[in-house]
Amino acid sequence: MEASRHWRLKQERYTLMGEICPHCEEKIFPPRDICPACGENARNLYKYSGRGEVYSFTTVYQAPAGYEENAPYTIALVRLEEGPMLTAQLTDLGDETVEIGMPVEMVTRKLRSDGERGMLVYGYKFRPQLARTISA
Amino acid sequence: MTDHKVPPILKPIRDVGIVGYGAYIPRYRLPASEVARIWKAGSGGLLIEEKAVSGLDEDVITMSIEAARNALARAEIDPSEIRAVWVGSESHPYAVKPTSTVVAEAIGATPHTQAADWEFACKAGTEAIQAAIGFVGSEMARFALAIGMDTAQARPGDPLEYTAGAGGAAFLLGPAEISLATIESSYSFATDTPDFFRRANEKYPEHGERFTGEPSYFKHITSAAQALMQAIEASPSDYQHVVFHQPNTKFPQRVGRALGFKPEQIETGLLVPLIGNTYAGSALVGLTAVLDVAEPGDRILLVSYGSGAGSDAISLRATELLPERHNLAPQTQDYIARRTEIDYATYARFRGKLTMK
Numbered sequence: 001m002e003a004s005r006h007w008r009l010k011q012e013r014y015t016l017m018g019e020i021c022p023h024c025e026e027k028i029f030p031p032r033d034i035c036p037a038c039g040e041n042a043r044n045l046y047k048y049s050g051r052g053e054v055y056s057f058t059t060v061y062q063a064p065a066g067y068e069e070n071a072p073y074t075i076a077l078v079r080l081e082e083g084p085m086l087t088a089q090l091t092d093l094g095d096e097t098v099e100i101g102m103p104v105e106m107v108t109r110k111l112r113s114d115g116e117r118g119m120l121v122y123g124y125k126f127r128p129q130l131a132r133t134i135s136a
Numbered sequence: 137m138t139d140h141k142v143p144p145i146l147k148p149i150r151d152v153g154i155v156g157y158g159a160y161i162p163r164y165r166l167p168a169s170e171v172a173r174i175w176k177a178g179s180g181g182l183l184i185e186e187k188a189v190s191g192l193d194e195d196v197i198t199m200s201i202e203a204a205r206n207a208l209a210r211a212e213i214d215p216s217e218i219r220a221v222w223v224g225s226e227s228h229p230y231a232v233k234p235t236s237t238v239v240a241e242a243i244g245a246t247p248h249t250q251a252a253d254w255e256f257a258c259k260a261g262t263e264a265i266q267a268a269i270g271f272v273g274s275e276m277a278r279f280a281l282a283i284g285m286d287t288a289q290a291r292p293g294d295p296l297e298y299t300a301g302a303g304g305a306a307f308l309l310g311p312a313e314i315s316l317a318t319i320e321s322s323y324s325f326a327t328d329t330p331d332f333f334r335r336a337n338e339k340y341p342e343h344g345e346r347f348t349g350e351p352s353y354f355k356h357i358t359s360a361a362q363a364l365m366q367a368i369e370a371s372p373s374d375y376q377h378v379v380f381h382q383p384n385t386k387f388p389q390r391v392g393r394a395l396g397f398k399p400e401q402i403e404t405g406l407l408v409p410l411i412g413n414t415y416a417g418s419a420l421v422g423l424t425a426v427l428d429v430a431e432p433g434d435r436i437l438l439v440s441y442g443s444g445a446g447s448d449a450i451s452l453r454a455t456e457l458l459p460e461r462h463n464l465a466p467q468t469q470d471y472i473a474r475r476t477e478i479d480y481a482t483y484a485r486f487r488g489k490l491t492m493k
C-alpha cells in the first residue's frame with residue numbers, strides 16, 4: 001500500500017498537470033523542481049491539453065504485480081502536442097491496430113487496485129482520438 | 137395531510153438552467169443475441185439490440201470524469217467556481233469513499249466544493265439535478281455539477297443481463313441567463329414500493345414478482361409527468377421531445393403513448409436499443425442526445441424512474457445559446473458510433489465475472 005505516493009501524484013496523474021519554466025518557457029512533464037533545459041527553478045504549473053501522438057509502442061504480456069488482470073496491454077511513448085514525451089498505457093483500442101504517429105488523447109482511467117481490500121489508483125492513459133461527426 | 141389540488145412543484149427563487157452537459161458511453165457492445173446464445177433462450181422478442189459494456193479500466197469514477205469534462209467544455213466556465221459535485225449511481229466503486237471527490241479533483245473543482253454520492257436506484261442522477269437546482273436557485277452556489285452514471289450489475293442468466301448497460305451523463309446547473317436550456321419547473325413523486333433492490337454486500341440485485349411494471353415504473357412515471365404538466369399547464373403537444381427512464385425499449389414507448397406523446401417525440405432520446413439500460417444514467421444520457429439536436433425554444437420533458445420507488449419530472453426549454461455549444465464536446469451519437477462488439481466470454485472477463493484467484 002503506497003497511499004501517500006498515490007495521493008501526492010494525484011494532480012499530475014488525473015489531469016496531466018506539469019510545469020512550464022518561467023525562465024526559458026520549456027514545458028515539463030512530469031513536474032520537477034529544476035528545468036531540464038536551463039537548470040533554473042521551474043515550479044509554475046501547466047496543464048497539458050491531453051492531445052498527442054504515438055512515438056513508439058510495445059505490448060506487455062508478462063505484466064508486473066498489480067497489472068496482471070489487464071494483460072496483454074499496450075504501452076506507448078506519447079509525444080504531447082506541447083512537446084514533452086511520456087510513457088502511458090493505451091486503452092479503448094477495441095480492434096484498432098496501433099501505429100506510430102497515431103493521434104491519441106488523454107483519458108483518466110483505473111491504473112490498478114491494491115488487492116480486493118486496497119485502494120483504487122486512477123491516472124492518465126491514452127486512447128485513439130474519438131471520431132466525431134462534426135469536429136469542434 | 138394537505139390536500140394538494142394543484143400538485144406541489146419544485147420551483148427555486150432564482151431561475152436555473154443547464155449551463156453545460158456531457159455524455160459518456162464506453163466502447164464495447166454485447167448483443168442481446170449473444171446473451172440468448174449462452175442461456176439457450178432463443179432470439180425472439182429480445183428487448184434491445186445490444187448494450188454498452190465498460191472496459192477493464194473503467195468504472196463510475198472514470199466515466200463520470202469524462203462526462204464532466206464534456207459538460208465543462210460546453211459550459212466554458214472556470215471549474216473552481218463549482219460548489220457541488222454530486223454523482224448518482226448504484227455502482228460506486230467504493231462502498232465507503234466518495235466517487236465525487238475523485239471526480240471533483242480530476243476536473244479541477246477542489247477544494248472549495250461540496251462533494252457527495254447519491255443513491256436511489258435508477259433515479260439517483262435526477263435527484264442530484266434537483267438538488268443542484270435548489271443549490272443554485274437559492275443562490276447558495278453559482279454552479280453545481282450533477283452526474284448520473286452506472287456500470288449496471290446483473291446476475292448471469294437473469295433477464296436483466298440482456299439490458300444492464302454502462303454509461304451516463306453530467307449536467308452543470310447554473311444561472312438561467314447563461315444556460316443552454318432553462319429549467320421551467322420540476323416535481324418528484326415517491327412511494328415505498330419494493331420492486332427491485334440489492335442488499336449491502338450482495339453483488340447482484342433482486343427484482344420481479346408482483347411489483348415490476350404497473351405499480352412501479354408505470355405508476356410513478358405517469359403520476360410525475362401528469363402532475364408536473366398539470367401544475368405548469370402544459371400538455372404533451374407542447375413538447376418537441378420527451379425522455380423517460382428506459383429499462384427496455386417497450387416501457388418508455390408504452391408510457392409515452394399512455395401519456396399522449398407521439399413516437400417522434402420519444403425517438404431522439406430513446407437510446408436503450410443500442411446501449412442498454414444505463415440505470416442512473418439512462419434518462420440522462422437520453423437527454424444529452426436530445427440536447428445535441430434541440431433548437432432554441434424547444435421544450436423537453438424528462439421523467440426518470442428509480443426502483444424503490446420514485447420519479448422526477450423536469451420540464452426544460454432550450455435557449456439561443458444551445459446550438460453554438462453542441463460541438464464543443466463529443467456528441468452522444470459519436471459515442472454510440474464508436475462500437476466494438478464483444479462476445480459473452482469477453483463480457484464475463486470485463487465485468488469481473490471470472491474467478492481469477
